[in-house]
Amino acid sequence: MASESNGSRSESVTTLNSDSIAVEMPSQPRKVALITGITGQDGSYLTEFLLGKGYEVHGLIRRSSNFNTQRIDHIYIDPHNVNKALMKLHYADLTDASSLRRWLDVIKPDEVYNLAAQSHVAVSFEIPDYTADVVATGALRLLEAVRSHTTDSGRIIKYYQAGSSEMFGSTPPPQSETTPFHPRSPYAASKCAAHWYTVNYREAYGLFACNGILFNHESPRRGENFVTRKITRALGRIKVGLQTKLFLGNLQAARDWGFAGDYVEAMWLMLQQEKPDDYVVATEEAHTVEEFLEVSFGYLGLNWKDHVEIDPRYFRPTEVDNLKGDASKAKKVLGWTPKVGFEKLVKMMVDQDLKIAEREKLLVDAGFIAAEQQP
Numbered sequence: 001m002a003s004e005s006n007g008s009r010s011e012s013v014t015t016l017n018s019d020s021i022a023v024e025m026p027s028q029p030r031k032v033a034l035i036t037g038i039t040g041q042d043g044s045y046l047t048e049f050l051l052g053k054g055y056e057v058h059g060l061i062r063r064s065s066n067f068n069t070q071r072i073d074h075i076y077i078d079p080h081n082v083n084k085a086l087m088k089l090h091y092a093d094l095t096d097a098s099s100l101r102r103w104l105d106v107i108k109p110d111e112v113y114n115l116a117a118q119s120h121v122a123v124s125f126e127i128p129d130y131t132a133d134v135v136a137t138g139a140l141r142l143l144e145a146v147r148s149h150t151t152d153s154g155r156i157i158k159y160y161q162a163g164s165s166e167m168f169g170s171t172p173p174p175q176s177e178t179t180p181f182h183p184r185s186p187y188a189a190s191k192c193a194a195h196w197y198t199v200n201y202r203e204a205y206g207l208f209a210c211n212g213i214l215f216n217h218e219s220p221r222r223g224e225n226f227v228t229r230k231i232t233r234a235l236g237r238i239k240v241g242l243q244t245k246l247f248l249g250n251l252q253a254a255r256d257w258g259f260a261g262d263y264v265e266a267m268w269l270m271l272q273q274e275k276p277d278d279y280v281v282a283t284e285e286a287h288t289v290e291e292f293l294e295v296s297f298g299y300l301g302l303n304w305k306d307h308v309e310i311d312p313r314y315f316r317p318t319e320v321d322n323l324k325g326d327a328s329k330a331k332k333v334l335g336w337t338p339k340v341g342f343e344k345l346v347k348m349m350v351d352q353d354l355k356i357a358e359r360e361k362l363l364v365d366a367g368f369i370a371a372e373q374q375p
């Protein structure tokens with residue numbers, strides 16, 4: 001989908017939009033948003049949300065030999081369709097400061113959402129330097145690009161930093177904006193640095209910069225190596241007979257799991273306030289991984305104990321045992337509330353992954369792939 005650059009700026013830009021999204025026709029000039037991490041779960045939901053509000057949405061994507069735009073393919077519109085194509089993609093990287101400043105100068109966004117990350121906690125123990133470079137220093141590079149662009153141009157840019165409940169780490173619940181951080185992984189420590197860089201740029205330079213401290217948020221678009229999606233993908237395949245076992249780590253960890261589609265609205269609301277601030281976004285309900293297994297397997301009439309085996313390779317060197325947010329500030333100030341609860345979220349994910357497994361089964365039965373392959 002994305003076109004290779006031939007050196008001219010317009011050719012390096014791919015433009016996307018949605019036929020399926022009801023786009024508001026604003027009476028004022030369109031607002032312009034820039035999203036890092038647009039190809040991720042949150043980036044795709046935020047793009048849909050902002051297009052629905054009448055924004056022009058620009059996304060920064062990393063160069064890869066394979067396209068990784070599956071989550072936004074459904075909102076693709078050919079760039080030649082100039083009036084309809086309101087989503088545009090540009091090659092850049094949080095590790096490349098010059099690319100960040102250049103795209104800010106070209107796009108001149110009203111709002112910047114920094115969602116990009118190496119976001120897998122367990123993987124951050126394997127690639128700690130890279131995680132810190134992207135998550136911590138990457139946020140600093142983007143803040144500095146925003147600061148220098150606004151100083152030079154006199155324009156105002158509102159900045160959203162994707163923070164994480166992982167920053168609370170071993171501090172017991174309920175966790176709110178005033179709860180001390182005690183990070184338990186390179187990922188979490190990097191998110192703490194990004195959080196404080198954002199606070200510092202707000203205090204030092206008067207930047208309109210907000211931290212959203214989001215608790216776990218899932219969806220049918222969740223990456224397949226996060227525990228919820230790993231479970232629902234395997235469950236679908238077990239149900240249709242493509243596999244029998246699911247290998248997991250610590251089942252006693254408790255998380256406050258919400259729906260990603262609900263959480264992107266909170267990000268946007270933070271940037272619509274008069275003053276920049278930091279907010280916890282959470283459902284205020286916690287469930288263990290084991291409870292997730294109970295509800296998901298139970299929904300398809302299966303007993304998880306017949307299928308789940310513990311593999312110590314999925315234990316983390318330091319675990320975060322218990323996360324449960326106190327979102328009262330977001331509720332009061334932003335007027336935000338989550339719409340999708342735990343059971344509905346689980347069912348939404350299982351329903352989709354059962355359909356995917358049924359399609360895989362057809363391919364296996366027709367001899368196109370082996371049962372152990374996941375296309």
Ligand SMILES: C[C@H]1O[C@H](OP(=O)(O)OP(=O)(O)OC[C@H]2O[C@@H](n3cnc4c(=O)[nH]c(N)nc43)[C@H](O)[C@@H]2O)[C@@H](O)[C@@H](O)C1=O
Binds near residue numbers: 121
């Ligand atoms: C808010 C926060 O949310 C996410 O981080 P996470 O909570 O680490 O998410 P997860 O789904 O990888 O793990 C949840 C729990 O599940 C346990 N667990 C057991 N067995 C497996 C297992 O087999 N795989 C995985 N991945 N986890 C397992 C694991 O030990 C942990 O206790 C990211 O979006 C992060 O970017 C972020 O910011």
